Amino acid sequence: MNDEKNLTPQESLEVITSMIRQAKGNMKKSSFYFLLWGWTIVLANLCVFILIKFTTITNPFLVFGLTIPAAIISVVYGIRQGKQITAPTMLDNINRWQWTGFGFTCFIFAFFGQRIGWQINPVIITMCAAPTFLTGIMLRFKPLILGGIVFWVMGILSFLAPVSWQFLLASFAVTFGYLVPGYMLKKTEA
Amino acid sequence: MLKELDPLLHSQLRLGVMSLLMSLESADFTFLKEKTNSTAGNLSVQIDKLSEAGYIEVIKSFRDKKPLTTCKITKKGIKAFEQYVEVLKQYIK
Numbered sequence: 343m344n345d346e347k348n349l350t351p352q353e354s355l356e357v358i359t360s361m362i363r364q365a366k367g368n369m370k371k372s373s374f375y376f377l378l379w380g381w382t383i384v385l386a387n388l389c390v391f392i393l394i395k396f397t398t399i400t401n402p403f404l405v406f407g408l409t410i411p412a413a414i415i416s417v418v419y420g421i422r423q424g425k426q427i428t429a430p431t432m433l434d435n436i437n438r439w440q441w442t443g444f445g446f447t448c449f450i451f452a453f454f455g456q457r458i459g460w461q462i463n464p465v466i467i468t469m470c471a472a473p474t475f476l477t478g479i480m481l482r483f484k485p486l487i488l489g490g491i492v493f494w495v496m497g498i499l500s501f502l503a504p505v506s507w508q509f510l511l512a513s514f515a516v517t518f519g520y521l522v523p524g525y526m527l528k529k530t531e532a
Numbered sequence: 533m534l535k536e537l538d539p540l541l542h543s544q545l546r547l548g549v550m551s552l553l554m555s556l557e558s559a560d561f562t563f564l565k566e567k568t569n570s571t572a573g574n575l576s577v578q579i580d581k582l583s584e585a586g587y588i589e590v591i592k593s594f595r596d597k598k599p600l601t602t603c604k605i606t607k608k609g610i611k612a613f614e615q616y617v618e619v620l621k622q623y624i625k
């Protein structure tokens with residue numbers, strides 16, 4: 343582009359539309375978080391399910407302590423990645439903050455879990471639905487949209503299931519809500 | 533009587549930069565240079581003009597010990613851009 347050229351209205355319009363096209367689709371995809379959290383939550387839930395069903399361990403829920411290093415890794419990775427994005431879109435920011443907000447909400451539920459009789463699994467599974475679904479919409483990525491729907495369905499089933507089975511349902515929900523779309527997203531980033 | 537197009541925006545490179553910044557939260561100098569396919573010298577001059585007019589905010593910082601220039605559109609800039617598009621519509625009608 344040069345600055346000396348005298349623009350006709352049509353040329354002005356072309357400049358605007360071509361630049362908007364350049365900025366569109368610039369949204370950063372990130373499969374990393376889906377894979378990190380997918381594996382963390384699937385493993386934690388499966389462990390708890392096995393410990394409840396086949397052992398007499400009194401506090402199997404301590405396995406959920408795995409979420410603490412995952413949260414630290416997410417924050418460190420997020421800060422590093424944030425430095426690499428040269429032109430964040432409005433959607434990048436909205437997406438980042440919706441997941442940060444979601445993270446805070448989850449930790450509040452986990453912290454006060456006792457107050458609701460540790461029945462946090464159905465609540466968290468249901469809560470995973472909206473941000474997953476919305477990220478799918480923002481990235482125009484169907485597997486994540488479907489992942490969001492899986493969370494809603496599994497959230498309903500979870501509320502209806504006995505407590506011990508909720509852990510198995512949660513692993514199933516996260517496998518199809520985070521892991522499968524996460525790996526598919528990773529393929530598109532390559 | 534047709535209104536005059538804002539001369540500050542009625543230039544290929546400045547209009548390009550403003551169009552990009554309209555769709556982004558912010559953008560660094562290298563990104564703008566790449567997308568507008570301009571030279572560093574020319575882009576730098578045009579960014580200064582837009583900044584002096586208050587259409588964009590230029591933030592200078594460091595990343596990995598290298599200087600980093602980030603541009604962000606201001607409220608005044610958004611208004612000017614929208615007005616430019618409105619006038620442009622009249623020309624095209």
